[in-house]
Structures are given as structure tokens and as C-alpha cells.
Amino acid sequence: MNINLTYERPDEGPESGPLFVGWFRSTDKNAVLYDPPERVSFRQTNRAHAKSAARCPSVIQLESRYFMVKCPFDLQIGFARDDKGRAVLVNRAGTASPIRSNKINEILTLVNENEWRYPDRPTVQLILPYCFIADEIVYVTQLSAFMHYRKDPLPGTIFGGRFPISVWPRPLMWAFEWHEPEKDLVLRRGEPLFYCQFEGMDPSRPVQLVEAERTAELNAYIEAVGGAVNYVNQTFSLFKAAEALRPKKLLSVKNRD
Incomplete structure (x- = not known):
């Protein structure tokens, strides 16, 4: 893939300085629920000792x-089968749930059973509006929050993924493979x-995450590539065609003044 996209920096070369990555929401519906992504940082830690892990350069770099x-929602969901043997999700919180039961299926979906990787491991998807864009080659990797401890571990694993946001700015879903469906998903x-981890051509460059403006050019490009996943199996094969449609500049920092 031969992409020549650069973020304009007036006093530096196109491959110097921080790697700019823009984030935006694919929709403004209920935007107040979706907090901005933030850099992982453990500030309230012991830094008094010179050999403290909190002061280790490799730990800080990681x-x-x-x-x-x-997570934007409070959910307690169970897995069950109805009287016809069909897989269904159950709102275990019932009337105590902050989300109305008839709204849960708008944010959480049970993947068709014939699409599960394993017959005994249901797959669910949490629908989210988070998108990322860059004006040079950047790959995003989505992975579990492995540095944060959960007192009640999830009864399964999340599906990670990796793709180039420079040509494929599509929303990231949270996909979960339920290894122990007898246990609730909380x-x-x-x-x-x-x-999210972002990788450019030079791994030594730091990443600067900024909120991106949803310009007319960005909206038009999203419209051109956004729904392709519903019609073809191997969307990676479309990257070259997407590159041909892409304007040189799509990342504009949102002005909050």
C-alpha cells in the first residue's frame, strides 16, 4: 500500500515531531455519554524511590x-436460550438497570450464532461511536485494558483488531467472546x-491525540467507505480503492474556543 499522506507542520519535516491522530464521534447522538479517549497514566503512584517502577523509563514509555x-454504560447482562433454543440476552439488572430494557438492543447486540468462532462461546458487540483519523500512515490496534485490574474479571475475552486509520476511519466496536456464558457480563x-495503540512508520515518534473536526470532506469520505463491511468479506482488499478516493488532508483539529 503506497500512501503518501502528511500532516502539515510549518517548521518541521512531514515525518518529524509528534504523530498526530485525530479522534471524533461518528454521531452526536447521546455524545455526552462518550468521554474523550485519554492517555493511560498512573500518576498517583510511589515515585519517591529512584528505583520505583513509576520512574522506570521503559514503564513510562509503555x-x-x-x-x-x-465504558459509557452500566450493564449486567446474562446469556440464555428461549423456549425455541434461540440464543438471547437477558437484562439481569431488571428494573434497577439505568438503561431501559427496550433500549439495550440499540447498544448491545448478540452476533448471529452461525458467526461465532466457537459453538459454545457467544459473541456480543457493544456499539460505539469512536473513530480515529490521521493524515499519514497510522495503524490502530484495539486491545483489552490489560494494565487495569478488575476485581471481578470478565467471563471471556475481547476481540482485538488492527487496521490503518489513515484510509479506514470506521467506528470501533467492543466485541466480546463469552467463554463462560453461565456467568453474567458486568x-x-x-x-x-x-x-488503543497507534503505530506510524517511525515507532520512536510520540503520539499526540487531538479531537478532530468533522469537516465536509471527512464526512464525505466516511460515507464513501463506511458501509462497505456489510457487502464484502475482505474489506482490507478495498484499501487501495479507498486511498484513491481520499483527499490529501482529512485531519482538522476541532476549535474549542
Whole structure:
């Protein structure tokens, strides 16, 4: 893939300085629920000793390269089968749930059973609006929040993924493979849901995450590539075609003044 996209820096070369990555929401519906992604950082730690892990350059370097997306909802969901043997999700919180039962299926979906990787491990997807964009080659890797401790571990694993946001700015879902469907899936608002790691051509460059403006050019490009996953199996094969449609500049920093 031959992409020649650069973020304009007036006093520096196109491959110097920080790697700029823009984030935006694919929709403004209920935007107040979705906190901005934030850099993983453990500030309230012991730094008094010179050999403290909190002062270790390699630890700091690792933590600084991950960005956290927080869970926007409080959910307690069970897995069951109805009287016809069909897989269904159950709102275990019932009337105590902060989300109305008839709204849960708008944010959490049970993947068709014939699409599960294993017949005994249901797969669910939490629908999210988080998108990322860059004006040079940048890959995002989505992975579990492995540096944050959960007192009640999830009864399964999340599906990670990796793709180039420079040509494929699509929303990141949270996909979960339920290894122990007899146990409830419990998610809490404000807790880490997943991490994102961003990689450019030079791994030594730091990443600067900024909120991106949804310009007319960006919206048009998203419209051109956004729904392709519903019509083809191997969307990576479309990257070259997407590159041909892409304007040189799509990342504009949102002005909050």
C-alpha cells in the first residue's frame, strides 16, 4: 500500500515531531455519554524511590503509548436460550438497570450464532461511536485494558483488531467472546473498556491525540467507505480503492474556543 499522506507542520519535516491522530464521534447522538479517549497514566503512584517502577523509563514509555476508552454504560447482562433454543440476552439488572430494557438492543447486540468462532462461546458487540483519523500512515490496534485490574474479571475475552486509520476511519466496536456464558457480563460506566495503540512508520515518534473536526470532506469520505463491511468479506482488499478516493488532508483539529 503506497500512501503518501502528511500532516502539515510549518517548521518541521512531514515525518518529524509528534504523530498526530485525530479522534471524533461518528454521531452526536447521546455524545455526552462518550468521554474523550485519554492517555493511560498512573500518576498517583510511589515515585519517591529512584528505583520505583513509576520512574522506570521503559514503564513510562509503555504506558504513554496506550490510550484508554472508558465504558459509557452500566450493564449486567446474562446469556440464555428461549423456549425455541434461540440464543438471547437477558437484562439481569431488571428494573434497577439505568438503561431501559427496550433500549439495550440499540447498544448491545448478540452476533448471529452461525458467526461465532466457537459453538459454545457467544459473541456480543457493544456499539460505539469512536473513530480515529490521521493524515499519514497510522495503524490502530484495539486491545483489552490489560494494565487495569478488575476485581471481578470478565467471563471471556475481547476481540482485538488492527487496521490503518489513515484510509479506514470506521467506528470501533467492543466485541466480546463469552467463554463462560453461565456467568453474567458486568460492565461499569467509567471503567476502562479497551486500549488503543497507534503505530506510524517511525515507532520512536510520540503520539499526540487531538479531537478532530468533522469537516465536509471527512464526512464525505466516511460515507464513501463506511458501509462497505456489510457487502464484502475482505474489506482490507478495498484499501487501495479507498486511498484513491481520499483527499490529501482529512485531519482538522476541532476549535474549542
